[in-house]
Amino acid sequence: MRLLIAGGGTGGHLFPALAVARAFRAEEPDGAVLLVGKAGGPEERLVPEAGFELATVKIRGLDRDAVWKNAALPAIIPAALRAGLRIVDRFKPDVVLGMGGYVMAPAVAGARLRGIPYVLHEKDVRPGLATRMFAGSAAAVCTTLPGTEKRIKARLTVQTGVPLREGFVARRPAVPARSLLVTGGSQGARNLNVAVWRALDDLCARFEEVVHVAGRQGAAGVAEHRHDRYRGLTFTDDMAALMSRADLVVSRAGVGTIAEATAVGLPMVLVPGTFGGGHQEDNAAAMVEAGAAVSIRDANLSARTLVAAIDALQPAQLEAMARASATAGRRDAAQRVLGVLREVGNRK
Known part of the structure; x- marks a missing residue:
């Protein structure tokens, strides 16, 4: 063929x-x-x-x-x-x-x-x-x-x-989550980047590792923000390796990232973008309905609301979200x- x-x-x-x-x-x-x-x-x-x-x-x-x-x-x-x-x-x-x-x-x-x-x-x-x-x-x-x-x-x-891509392997994430992965997709997400950097001390106090794929637009911020538990990247060709270490994902609601997270079975905090007619809001709603994610509206996103959403995830809820994520993954x-x-x- x-x-x-x-x-x-x-x-x-x-x-x-x-x-x-x-x-x-x-x-x-x-x-x-x-x-x-x-x-x-x-x-x-x-x-x-x-x-x-x-x-x-x-x-x-x-x-x-x-x-x-x-x-x-x-x-x-x-x-x-x-x-x-x-x-x-x-x-x-x-x-x-x-x-x-x-x-x-x-x-x-x-x-x-x-x-x-x-x-x-x-x-x-x-x-x-x-x-x-x-x-x-x-x-x-x-x-x-x-x-x-x-x-x-x-x-x-x-x-x-x-x-x-190859390398996405289903596994059971740690609960409570020890490693946080934040990604705005291949092009990054400015509002999400700013919220993460403003909340960086709080996030690093809660997680042993914070990995942040900020996109090329976030290059200056990645270089500026330093912390022992923070690793900022502008781009990655190997999202599978990052997700193999993550226990919780914070991301935009692009379906590519959702598909990768569900293939591994990771719970998600989704911040759908409002661009392109708001199609990501429907993607996030589908994952929330499936029980695999919670969602924060982009207009409501701040360092405070991001940390609050993460703090609200109790161990039993994280375990249930991980199971629902794995069920949705293909x-x-x-x-x-x-x-x-x-x-x-x-x-x-």
Whole structure:
């Protein structure tokens, strides 16, 4: 099978794409796989390092928060669509997998134009614009959390979970928690960073270790804040190693991070971002309803409310949250997505 995987721009889209590519190569060593991503995105480094072929497209998404930045889109989008079509024509895939987000659009549009079957993967409960645009003609849409299937019109939806990088191993976290992991996702989260730094003395008094992935935007703060029990990072390629030591996770409510935490079985304090139409609020609500997390609204986040939320987690609640997290976790999502792709490819 010749598989084209489109998506990137952020770690939340790229790492699942790489997970599917690795699973495909392991199961079909004679197959061909091409990843299509964003020019200037992290995929330009990470995909070749992983040993896969990469094609890139100059593309930018719709900015709902700063509308003036969309002025150039009428020129960017047609060129990107032509580039995506050229890539599809050159590679001649049997099936295309779109990993959600605007970066997948040029290649998926090219597949649709050429009559090549494609499958979408949507991470969030609330589907993004690109998924909604292409779902109607998709052979199938793979979803992550319950509720997505009610929000899109698709021929077939399959709840697969988020394909994960290798190394996420289920375990029982320590109770009371000894190691805290804070992450704002691959790009960081300014409000979360500030709350952590202002609460750093209190957090280090409560945990033996505080590991904080602040994103590149937090580089200056990481350099400024020093504590024996604090380790600040701007980026990590090995979240599995960090989660293998953590007992509690504080994070934004991106589904990639949620999927990784639930694969290990870690309780979560989620601070959903308000960007992108507020889709993270739905993700957090799903985890709170499942019993795996508590949530703090971004508008209410401060050093005081962060410490208070952590202090409110009694041992029995932490144990129950860890069990619920492990129940929600899916470590075989990449294989599930491959199963959908094979079924679609066999229909040709």
